Amino acid sequence: xxxxxxxxxxxxxxxxxxxxxxxxxxxxxxxxxxxxxxxxxxxxxxxxxxxxxxxxxxxxxxxxxxxxxxxxxxxxxxxxxxxxxxxxxxxxxxxxxxxxxxxxxxxxxxxxxxxxxxxxxxxxxxxxxxxxxxxxxxxxxxxxxxxxxxxxxxxxxxxxxxxxxxxxxxxxxxxxxxxxxxxxxxxxxxxxxxxxxxxxxxxxxxxxxxxxxxxxxxxxxxxxxxxxxxxxxxxxxxxxxxxxxxxxxxxxxxxxxxxxxxxxxxxxxxxxxxxxxxxxxxxxxxxxxxxxxxxxxxxxxxxxxxxxxxxxxxxxxxxxxxxxxxxxxxxxxxxxxxxxxxxxxxxxxxxxxxxxxxxxxxxxxxxxxxxxxxxxxxxxxxxxxxxxx
Amino acid sequence: xxxxxxxxxxxxxxxxxxxxxxxxxxxxxxxxxxxxxxxxxxxxxxxxxxxxxxxxxxxxxxxxxxxxxxxxxxxxxxxxxxxxxxxxxxxxxxxxxxxxxxxxxxxxxxxxxxxxxxxxxxxxxxxxxxxxxxxxxxxxxxxxxxxxxxxxxxxxxxxxxxxxxxxxxxxxxxxxxxxxxxxxxxxxxxxxxxxxxxxxxxxxxxxxxxxxxxxxxxxxxxxxxxxxxxxxxxxxxxxxxxxxxxxxxxxxxxxxxxxxxxxxxxxxxxxxxxxxxxxxxxxxxxxxxxxxxxxxxxxxxxxxxxxxxxxxxxxxxxxxxxxxxxxxxxxxxxxxxxxxxxxxxxxxxxxxxxxxxxxxxxxxxxxxxxxxxxxxxxxxxxxxxxxxxxxxxxxxxxxxxxx
Numbered sequence: 001x002x003x004x005x006x007x008x009x010x011x012x013x014x015x016x017x018x019x020x021x022x023x024x025x026x027x028x029x030x031x032x033x034x035x036x037x038x039x040x041x042x043x044x045x046x047x048x049x050x051x052x053x054x055x056x057x058x059x060x061x062x063x064x065x066x067x068x069x070x071x072x073x074x075x076x077x078x079x080x081x082x083x084x085x086x087x088x089x090x091x092x093x094x095x096x097x098x099x100x101x102x103x104x105x106x107x108x109x110x111x112x113x114x115x116x117x118x119x120x121x122x123x124x125x126x127x128x129x130x131x132x133x134x135x136x137x138x139x140x141x142x143x144x145x146x147x148x149x150x151x152x153x154x155x156x157x158x159x160x161x162x163x164x165x166x167x168x169x170x171x172x173x174x175x176x177x178x179x180x181x182x183x184x185x186x187x188x189x190x191x192x193x194x195x196x197x198x199x200x201x202x203x204x205x206x207x208x209x210x211x212x213x214x215x216x217x218x219x220x221x222x223x224x225x226x227x228x229x230x231x232x233x234x235x236x237x238x239x240x241x242x243x244x245x246x247x248x249x250x251x252x253x254x255x256x257x258x259x260x261x262x263x264x265x266x267x268x269x270x271x272x273x274x275x276x277x278x279x280x281x282x283x284x285x286x287x288x289x290x291x292x293x294x295x296x297x298x299x300x301x302x303x304x305x306x307x308x309x310x311x312x313x314x315x316x317x318x319x320x321x322x323x324x325x326x327x328x329x330x331x332x333x334x335x336x337x338x339x340x341x342x343x344x345x346x347x348x349x350x351x352x353x354x355x356x357x358x359x360x361x362x363x364x365x366x367x368x369x370x371x372x373x374x375x376x377x378x379x380x381x382x383x384x385x386x387x388x389x
Numbered sequence: 390x391x392x393x394x395x396x397x398x399x400x401x402x403x404x405x406x407x408x409x410x411x412x413x414x415x416x417x418x419x420x421x422x423x424x425x426x427x428x429x430x431x432x433x434x435x436x437x438x439x440x441x442x443x444x445x446x447x448x449x450x451x452x453x454x455x456x457x458x459x460x461x462x463x464x465x466x467x468x469x470x471x472x473x474x475x476x477x478x479x480x481x482x483x484x485x486x487x488x489x490x491x492x493x494x495x496x497x498x499x500x501x502x503x504x505x506x507x508x509x510x511x512x513x514x515x516x517x518x519x520x521x522x523x524x525x526x527x528x529x530x531x532x533x534x535x536x537x538x539x540x541x542x543x544x545x546x547x548x549x550x551x552x553x554x555x556x557x558x559x560x561x562x563x564x565x566x567x568x569x570x571x572x573x574x575x576x577x578x579x580x581x582x583x584x585x586x587x588x589x590x591x592x593x594x595x596x597x598x599x600x601x602x603x604x605x606x607x608x609x610x611x612x613x614x615x616x617x618x619x620x621x622x623x624x625x626x627x628x629x630x631x632x633x634x635x636x637x638x639x640x641x642x643x644x645x646x647x648x649x650x651x652x653x654x655x656x657x658x659x660x661x662x663x664x665x666x667x668x669x670x671x672x673x674x675x676x677x678x679x680x681x682x683x684x685x686x687x688x689x690x691x692x693x694x695x696x697x698x699x700x701x702x703x704x705x706x707x708x709x710x711x712x713x714x715x716x717x718x719x720x721x722x723x724x725x726x727x728x729x730x731x732x733x734x735x736x737x738x739x740x741x742x743x744x745x746x747x748x749x750x751x752x753x754x755x756x757x758x759x760x761x762x763x764x765x766x767x768x769x770x771x772x773x774x775x776x777x778x779x780x781x782x783x784x785x786x787x788x789x790x791x792x
Binding site: 041042044048051052055056059210211212213214217224226227228229230231232235236239240242243244245246247320324325327328330331338342352354355358361362365366369370373 | 417421424425428429432439442443445446447449517518519520521524530531533534535536537538539542543546547550731732734735737738745749752758759762765766769770773774
């Protein structure tokens, strides 16, 4: 556009050069190198430049402050007196200026393992490793076969043995003294292991055309659960379940919360699975019918393998949500990771250092959730590539 | 039709052969009936079992049933309430109403603020400025992966760590930030403000009428009369003139430090602030992703085509791009609004007295767990259903009308 405007409208007639006179142009902006990149992406216009400078100044200012707080002026350890009480004078002095990481150094066992007997804490530590190993194995597509089910069963059984003990020379540890990260992982893992099959049944029930009564039940279940907050279900588990049970039957608090959690998760997962069932082309159902397969053959061999594959990314996202939601058991007093963090803060000498504890807890939760979300996105890309072919 | 071809077998209405339920397992109709009876029977039996257990337990523990407690005086202290409330005088029913209003207060404000912040984040992620896009991405990634409850506890601890009222942080001598909350000056309301508000209402109605006329005119003649100058005069200038004509009264009720706390002015409690901050900051991360997806769903060609038709920039955005983006945005946005409302129940962890917190205290004081939880669930089901009904109505209104 500007190029044509610069061409001389009256061509020179006298000179030997009949070609139009072209004004000298500025050299083209360099297209490579960091400077060109910065000019394009950081200083594209005066507005963009102002935003870049403003935000950059803030980042530098806060970044420097944060580094000073977290590292430069931080207190990493505190001395203990003769009776083993921490002397927090150094931390009190550094308050507001530097972080007091000494609280983490002092309390990390409590935060990770709760009130589990101190000498036996290697057992929950192994459980954490086993849980993480289980997740990693389940995430690798090469292991997606029937044997995986067996691996889960064995691992969960081993975890149960390790946590409870009472066999193989391990001392028995009652469930009341479990706590910390293992509880969070138990709630999340067992919750998903049980709610996932349940959610498939509910989703199939909701899609059923031949069983209207069952469909109605499933719709009621899903909509009722999704309409109320998880807290109300947890309250129900903690104060109403005991009333439901016959005399003398006393279900443990953790198990009650676990049941509430499974019922809650199944309703949400059912909607995700239903999305997959709906997205499957109708021809697949009809082809299966044409082959004369029974309902369960059709569902198990044709529909579910394809439908579930379609919804793996949203399923993982829902899993992330549940992993975060396990922290809600704090409200009914179950000793999970967040609760143990709060308990660590209840000691008078450490009370003022909640930020440090919360930052540490956030890092743990973030590590798990971020790994899952990264994995989900990678998987989405991979599966997307397969279907785009 | 000629009589020669009239074959009664062809013209007779064809009725499908009557199906009879055979008493055989290979009959699908029979099978489905049996299955349904079995499954529904199982569920009913389970419920029957639980209910009978519950009744027996309630009788054994001598726990009263029914909602009579709603009319008894409640001894629940409630820190903040939108309607006047006195503990030990007002009833449990009234206390629960205070709780419901507190839930709505945080949910409504939270939805509005989260939408604004989320839209900024979503647009920011698409910014051509690398720094802005990266910051928005870090915001979304970071805050989505940390549990909301942890964030709430963090904000609450941070607000409680503020200095006491005597050493409070201040902006001028009007706004005070202390561990007792935020103190703001309150406008002294007079008749002039009431009239100005009336003028504002009238102005909004007139502006709406004008914009309708402008649209009719555009449809009839193709002219696009400007709306914003009229709106500016009617909505801003006229109320200000009314207010000025009535003497332009202007007075603040400023907070003043008295002993250990402030008197006068408006207070925003630390509990409310922490809950609102947590909810808004957390939900905005999700809304940002929804907005980004919505904007990316509208092809660039739509902008160019509308530009080629000679429409103004604002008109393109309002009439071409946003309506299309909205279709993608509305359904997931609805579930985020619902999530925010349900998540406001986490208030109980930081001591903000919403419906869950009040109902929880009620059930602890009266011992009537079933009724207390029924109240919580009923309230949330009502709120959830109303939000989804409204959003479904809105979604249907803006949906693509297909031939």
